Amino acid sequence: MNVSHSEPRFPVNGTGLGLRRSFMAEFLTESEVITNVTRPDFFEIAPENWIGLGGRYARDLRQLTERYPFLCHGLSLSIGGPAPLDIDLLKRIRDFLDTHQIRAYSEHLSYTGDQGHLYDLLPIPMTREAVDYVAARVRQAQDILGRRLILENVSTYAAPGSEMAEHEFVNEVLKAADCGLLLDVNNIFVNSINHGFNAREYLLALPAERISYVHIAGHYREAEDLRIDTHGDSVCDDVWALLDQAYAHFGVLPTLLERDFNIPPMAELLSEMQLIRRAQTQAISRAA
Numbered sequence: 016m017n018v019s020h021s022e023p024r025f026p027v028n029g030t031g032l033g034l035r036r037s038f039m040a041e042f043l044t045e046s047e048v049i050t051n052v053t054r055p056d057f058f059e060i061a062p063e064n065w066i067g068l069g070g071r072y073a074r075d076l077r078q079l080t081e082r083y084p085f086l087c088h089g090l091s092l093s094i095g096g097p098a099p100l101d102i103d104l105l106k107r108i109r110d111f112l113d114t115h116q117i118r119a120y121s122e123h124l125s126y127t128g129d130q131g132h133l134y135d136l137l138p139i140p141m142t143r144e145a146v147d148y149v150a151a152r153v154r155q156a157q158d159i160l161g162r163r164l165i166l167e168n169v170s171t172y173a174a175p176g177s178e179m180a181e182h183e184f185v186n187e188v189l190k191a192a193d194c195g196l197l198l199d200v201n202n203i204f205v206n207s208i209n210h211g212f213n214a215r216e217y218l219l220a221l222p223a224e225r226i227s228y229v230h231i232a233g234h235y236r237e238a239e240d241l242r243i244d245t246h247g248d249s250v251c252d253d254v255w256a257l258l259d260q261a262y263a264h265f266g267v268l269p270t271l272l273e274r275d276f277n278i279p280p281m282a283e284l285l286s287e288m289q290l291i292r293r294a295q296t297q298a299i300s301r302a303a
Contacts, residue, residue: 022163026119026227027084029056030291031271032284033246034079036064036072041281043075048282055288057084059271062120063091066111080115086228086271087112088197089122092156094166095139095149096126105159112162119227121165121197124149124188136169140176141184150191157194165227167197170205170234170244181206182220195227198268200258201250205234205242214257223265231258231291232273247276249287255294262298270295 032055034042042049058079065076079085092104112120125136139145157164168185179187189196198221207214233248250272261268272288 022119024224024227025269027057027086027269029269030288030295031055031057031059031086031228031269032288033088033271033273033275034058034060035275035278037278038281038284039075039079043078046281048285053285053289055083057086057118057269057271059086059088059273061090062087062108062111062117063089066107076115080117085115085117087117087120088167089120091127092122093127094122094124094152094156094164095145100152100155102159105156109160112160119165119195120160120162121167121195121227123169124166124185125169125171138169138171138173138175139184140178141174141181142176142178143187146184146187146191149188153188153192153194157192163195164192165195165197166192167199167230168202169199170202170209170242172209172241172243174210180212180217181210182217186220186222189222189225194225196221196225197228197230198226198261199230199232200261201230201232201234201254202244204251204254204257205244208240208242211240215260218257218261219264226265226268228269228271229258229261230271230273231255245276246273250290255290258291258294259298262294263301266302267295267298 089108092100108120123136125139127135127137139149153164153166166188203214203217207217231250231254232246233250235243235245235248237243270291272291274284278284
């Protein structure tokens with residue numbers, strides 16, 4: 016499926032937030048900290064957490080998808096796994112995207128255990144054979160979904176059987192599959208520490224025309240040479256600096272804040288999201 020010219024490069028614009036059920040009600044009721052200045056421009060959800068839900072959660076989600084642009088970020092497609100793709104899952108995701116008019120669907124460039132039903136993201140061996148294998152599965156998924164798939168560069172803690180650098184592997188998969196890139200800036204930084212490469216060089220080697228949007232998040236510093244991608248802390252200064260470099264090189268990109276654990280009060284969460292907006296505004300000013 017060739018979707019290169021049938022879909023916009025950026026499915027959303029501005030600054031987004033990963034939507035979690037724990038704070039969903041605050042956006043439904045428009046709590047006092049949510050204003051025209053502080054509210055997100057878009058949300059992102061994991062479709063596996065919502066498909067098939069009925070009752071109040073389904074009604075609440077419908078209310079928000081009618082008010083805001085939404086993206087979906089999948090957890091269990093296992094695009095690099097050894098088992099055949101879950102065709103039924105892909106069809107259910109397609110129907111969910113259509114029902115809620117979701118702007119785009121992304122997945123992790125990795126594979127999951129237990130036939131795709133565990134959410135542990137495992138590294139794909141970075142080989143030419145793996146490039147061809149993953150690209151064929153992406154094309155199959157895109158045919159079923161009827162839309163372009165966006166792949167995210169993932170955090171890893173080992174690199175089994177690798178024959179090329181990570182940025183080379185990512186680029187080769189994107190090209191062979193003709194798919195988009197969800198640029199996770201935190202994951203680049205985490206991997207640069209864990210595997211000892213230059214984060215800026217990796218970033219600048221990525222294809223600008225493939226980038227659909229950006230993730231930014233916090234991580235845990237396990238040791239000087241080991242970082243764990245937890246989404247459980249504030250974004251660190253090094254990651255903010257790398258985001259600034261991304262904007263300087265690629266231009267301002269739609270960017271979403273992820274927070275899955277240790278979620279702070281809404282005012283604090285939105286305040287951190289405003290730092291993305293500030294970085295975007297400053298990048299536009301510097302480019303003028």
